[in-house]
Every structure is written in C-alpha cells, then in structure tokens.
Amino acid sequence: MALVIPVILCGGSGTRLWPLSRSGFPKQFLVLSGDGSSQSLFQQAVERINSVASSKNTLGNTLVVTNEDHRFLVLDQLREMKSVHATLLLEPVGRNTAxxxxMAAFCAQQLAHDQDPILVITPADQTIQNSVAFTKALQDCIDVVEENKQSIAILGITPTAPETGYGYIQRSGAKDQHNAFVVDRFVEKPDCQTAQSYLAEGGYLWNSGMFVLKASTWLSALEEYRSDIYKASEKAWQTQSEDQADGVQFIRPGKEEFMAIPSESIDYAVIEKCPKSAYTIKMVELDAGWNDLGAWDAVWQVGKQDQDGNVTSGDTLLTNSKNSLVHANSRLVSAVGVENLIIVETADAVLVADRKNSQDVKNIVNLLESQRREEKSLHRKVARPWGWYDSVDEGERFKVKRIQVKPGASLSLQMHHHRAEHWIVVKGVAEVTNGDQVITLKENQSTYIPRGQTHRLSNLGETPLEIIEVQSGGYLGEDDIVRFEDTYGRN
Structure with a gap:
C-alpha cells in the first residue's frame, strides 16, 4: 500500500482581506466560507485533504508548513480536530512555496524511513463546496502518481469566468483511465481579452495550486531546475531542531540556513518547467465550487446572498441596498441605498470599497506598512499561546487591556523597563509572581507591578482567568518585554 502524506502550505498573509485578515491572524485561520461552517479555512483544508484515505493507501501524519509566529494558532485549531495527527514545520521567515x-519533502522522507511517500499538497486558504468531487479528483491524482513515479498530477479548476487573477493550465489530448489529461503548458495571469479567448477556445483551466507527487520527484526536479534552492534547502533541513507541545511535533529548519534560501514559488521553480520533460504533468479537472477567496469580492461570491444579492455577517441592518457585502465584527453596521459595496468593520478599522476594486485593498495595507501602523499586522484583540488580550483603551501615558488566560497556562516571567502595571481579577483565580512574592488573587482583588519588577501571571485553575490590566509609563509598546522564562519558547 502506498504511503500518502497530506501537506498543508499555511504561510500566506491574506492582505487583500484586510482589515479582517492581518499578518498576525491571516485569512486561513478565519471562518469565511459562507456555507454555515464553524470551521476556519485551515481546518477545512486539513479535513478535506485527510479525506483521501482509502483502502488502497496508508495515510501519514499531516505536515503543516507555517510561520513560527503562527504555530500556536495552528495548534489551537488542530486541538479542535481530535482525529487529525499533525507535524508542524516552522519557517523562521517566509521564503515562498518552493x-x-x-522542507515538507525532506521531512516526509525522514518520517517514512525506507518508503518514498506520495505528497498531497494544498494551500490552507481555499474553499470547496463539493467535498465529494474534491476527494474523488484527489484520489485520481494519487492513482496517476502511483502508476508513474515521475508523474506530477495537478488539479485544474473548471473556469466559470474570464478571470485575470489566476494562472491557467492548457491541456491536450483525451482523458486517460484516471480521468487525467496531459498538460501542454502553463500560462501566466492573462489580461481580460486573453482570458476571454481561453474560455472561448476551451481546454484551459485555472491553476488551483493543489497537486500530488512523490517526495523524491519534487526533490529530483528541484535539484535539476533550481539546484541553488535545492542545496540551500537541504542545508537548512540538515540543521533542523525539534521539540513538542501538547503531543504535536515542531520541526524548525536552521534559521540562518533557511534565510539563505532563494525565495521562489513552486510553479516558477519547477512545475512550469515540467511539461514535455521527464517529469510528466497530468491534470485532473475539478468542478466543485472552488474559490481561493483572494479578495472581498470572492467572499461575496461564495456567501449566502439574500433576495437583494447582499451577504451579511454580524449585527447589520440594510435597506434599499443591493449586491453588497457587509461584515460587522464588534458593533451595529447599517447601510442605506448602497450597491456593489464592500463594508467590513472591526474593533479598530473600517473598510469601504467598491466590489470591483476589492483587489486593491492591498494598496491600503501597503500604506499602513509605510506608516508603520499596528493595524497592518495586529487586531485590537490579539491571540497569544496562553490566551488573548484586547486593548480596550489608551491615551497619553496609559493603556487598558482585558486579558484572558487559558486554564493551566501562564505568561512568561518578564520585566518592563518603561511601564508599571495594575492587575485586577474579574473572573477566576490568578497566581501572581511579583518580585520575590507569589500571591493568589481572586475576583475583585488586585495588585501593582512596579516598573522594572520581575513578574508573571498564571492560571492554575480549570476555568479561564480574566483580568483588567492598566499600564502607565512613558512607553507602552509591545516590544518593552524582557523575558526570563517562557513556556512557549519565545525570546
């Protein structure tokens, strides 16, 4: 039986879905599919790709390749999926998909020992409406690769419009016994006129970024076409380190070695060079309601539209409005007499855009970055491995936070150079290290942490702990933290 290893590429930032998606909490961890599912896009991807298990193959641990900063977001969401066993490959910086x-191919070979596993690769931020058709198409791809070790099988999406935001795949010939076509060539994102000609001609499909191949095939092709990436990746893998959290294995390639790898996509590095080479490219067509949710207009397309074509989420009121998406995150949002708009509200930002220009949200993100504004990366409510904090208010020389600590979790043992803190317990029981003292605080009790004092907040109970923190001082930035001990391996 073939060993099949699912691979989830989970490193995107989803900037076109700002302000809901930010680099600190990107779109793959959001619930956006509009089908009533309570699962994030990442969780849906994990569940879908694990559906390829069959009597003909053995399914290995899911490999999740993600950013070091997102490891606890991944871990939290995997905890909700009891039947999934995963290994996390943590990138110190983004170096694109190749x-x-x-890293996933080297890891799969190591985990498989003397086998050459089949890798089933998918991004973490897409949505599929017909999961049965998706599973069947992926199993066809696996059959293609089992028949020919050097084959690469890719999923091509049946086009529904002359989209200019996707790459295209041109097929040739007829289907083989595995419902696969030979790929003639890959085409870059076209202009509108060219895209229309593709649809009129037929035989062109969207490139989904999902494919199946042997681990050895990827590494062999990479060494042939981009030996610089191969050698640098091999060096980074050879300097890996490992640890665990909650039974999940974390694998980190060598930081300096990984940062030296040239940044390149899978398509540019290898896949687009493979047609008519020793690495046969086959394509299985997928018509299953696929969408990569690359912009807010795509979220509107897959959402549940009312009789006026509006898609709403949260506390919203609309009148005399059509074909718009209105997302309310923290308060009532109303719209009167609008059409073809995107309105997205969060606790600290509001986006209003014409639907047809929703791809240009990235320009706002670029402006935020140039102005070094925190709204580019962080929400007002920020997830942490121990829980979360919500910056409720701030002004000159003060900041107020609401903090929740998970049962059994604790913040790092730390100190601040520029601020003092007051902690008030509003729910649960806190264990507080304050200098040389360790005290217990219950609801309505408080303590004061002087500037420069070593301190730690812990929740030793079985229910969430909530406190109100009032900071005061001349500098209140999140980087004013000196950590002495940390359960989560942060510096």
Whole structure:
C-alpha cells in the first residue's frame, strides 16, 4: 500500500482581506466560507485533504508548513480536530512555496524511513463546496502518481469566468483511465481579452495550486531546475531542531540556513518547467465550487446572498441596498441605498470599497506598512499561546487591556523597563509572581507591578482567568518585554 502524506502550505498573509485578515491572524485561520461552517479555512483544508484515505493507501501524519509566529494558532485549531495527527514545520521567515515544499519533502522522507511517500499538497486558504468531487479528483491524482513515479498530477479548476487573477493550465489530448489529461503548458495571469479567448477556445483551466507527487520527484526536479534552492534547502533541513507541545511535533529548519534560501514559488521553480520533460504533468479537472477567496469580492461570491444579492455577517441592518457585502465584527453596521459595496468593520478599522476594486485593498495595507501602523499586522484583540488580550483603551501615558488566560497556562516571567502595571481579577483565580512574592488573587482583588519588577501571571485553575490590566509609563509598546522564562519558547 502506498504511503500518502497530506501537506498543508499555511504561510500566506491574506492582505487583500484586510482589515479582517492581518499578518498576525491571516485569512486561513478565519471562518469565511459562507456555507454555515464553524470551521476556519485551515481546518477545512486539513479535513478535506485527510479525506483521501482509502483502502488502497496508508495515510501519514499531516505536515503543516507555517510561520513560527503562527504555530500556536495552528495548534489551537488542530486541538479542535481530535482525529487529525499533525507535524508542524516552522519557517523562521517566509521564503515562498518552493522552500516550504522542500522542507515538507525532506521531512516526509525522514518520517517514512525506507518508503518514498506520495505528497498531497494544498494551500490552507481555499474553499470547496463539493467535498465529494474534491476527494474523488484527489484520489485520481494519487492513482496517476502511483502508476508513474515521475508523474506530477495537478488539479485544474473548471473556469466559470474570464478571470485575470489566476494562472491557467492548457491541456491536450483525451482523458486517460484516471480521468487525467496531459498538460501542454502553463500560462501566466492573462489580461481580460486573453482570458476571454481561453474560455472561448476551451481546454484551459485555472491553476488551483493543489497537486500530488512523490517526495523524491519534487526533490529530483528541484535539484535539476533550481539546484541553488535545492542545496540551500537541504542545508537548512540538515540543521533542523525539534521539540513538542501538547503531543504535536515542531520541526524548525536552521534559521540562518533557511534565510539563505532563494525565495521562489513552486510553479516558477519547477512545475512550469515540467511539461514535455521527464517529469510528466497530468491534470485532473475539478468542478466543485472552488474559490481561493483572494479578495472581498470572492467572499461575496461564495456567501449566502439574500433576495437583494447582499451577504451579511454580524449585527447589520440594510435597506434599499443591493449586491453588497457587509461584515460587522464588534458593533451595529447599517447601510442605506448602497450597491456593489464592500463594508467590513472591526474593533479598530473600517473598510469601504467598491466590489470591483476589492483587489486593491492591498494598496491600503501597503500604506499602513509605510506608516508603520499596528493595524497592518495586529487586531485590537490579539491571540497569544496562553490566551488573548484586547486593548480596550489608551491615551497619553496609559493603556487598558482585558486579558484572558487559558486554564493551566501562564505568561512568561518578564520585566518592563518603561511601564508599571495594575492587575485586577474579574473572573477566576490568578497566581501572581511579583518580585520575590507569589500571591493568589481572586475576583475583585488586585495588585501593582512596579516598573522594572520581575513578574508573571498564571492560571492554575480549570476555568479561564480574566483580568483588567492598566499600564502607565512613558512607553507602552509591545516590544518593552524582557523575558526570563517562557513556556512557549519565545525570546
């Protein structure tokens, strides 16, 4: 039986879905599919790709390639999926998808010992409406690769419009016994006129970024076409380190070695060079309601539209409005007499855009970055491995936070150079290290942490702990933290 290893590429930032998606909490961890599912896009991807298990193959641990900063977001969401066993490959920095897949291929070979596993690769931020058709198409791809070790099988999406935001795949010939076509060539994102000609001609499909191949095939092709990426990736893998959290294995390639890998996509590095080579490219067509949710207009397309074509989420009121998406995150949002708009509200930002220009949200993100504004990366409510904090209010020389600590979790033992803190317990029981003292605080009790004092907040109970923190001082930035001990391995 073939060993099949699912690979989830989970490193995107989803900037076109700002302000809901930010680099600190990107779109793959959001619930956006509009089908009533309570699962995030990442969780849906994990569940879908694990559906390829069959009597003809053995399914290995899911490999999740993600950013070091997102490891606890991944861990939290995997905890909710009891039947999934995963290994996390943690990138110190983003180097695009070719190095990410290379780490996964080296890891899969190591985990498989003397076998050459089949890798089933998918991004973490897409949505599929027909999961049965998706599973069947992926199993066809696996059959293609089992028949020919050097084959690469890719999923091509049946086009529904002359989209200019996707790459295209041109097929040739007829289907084989595995419902696969030979790929003639890959085409870059076209202009509108060219895209229309593709649809009129037929035989062109969207490139989904999902494919199946042997681990050895990827590494062999990479060494042939981009030996610089191969050698640098191999060096980074050879300097890996490992640890565990909650039974999940974390694998980190060598930081300096990984940062030296040239940044390149899977398509540019290898896949687009493979047609008519020794690495046969086959394509299985997928018509299953696929969408990569690359912009807010795509979220509107897959959402549940009312009789006026509006898609709403949260506390919203609309009148005399059509074909718009209105997302309310923290308060009532109303719209009167609008059409073809995107309105997205969060606790600290509001986006209003014409639906047809929703791809240009990235320009706002670029402006935020140039102005070094925190709204580019972080929400007002920020997830942490121990829980979360919500910056409720701030002004000159003060900041107020609401903090929740998970049962059994604790913040790092730390100190601040520029601020003092007052902690008030509003729910649960806190164990507080304050200098040389360790005290217990219950609801309505408080303590004061002077500037420069070593301190730690812990929740030793079985229910969430909530406190109100009032900071005061001349500098209140999140980087004013000196950590002495940390359960989560942060510096």
């Amino acid at each position: 190095p990410a897949l290379s």
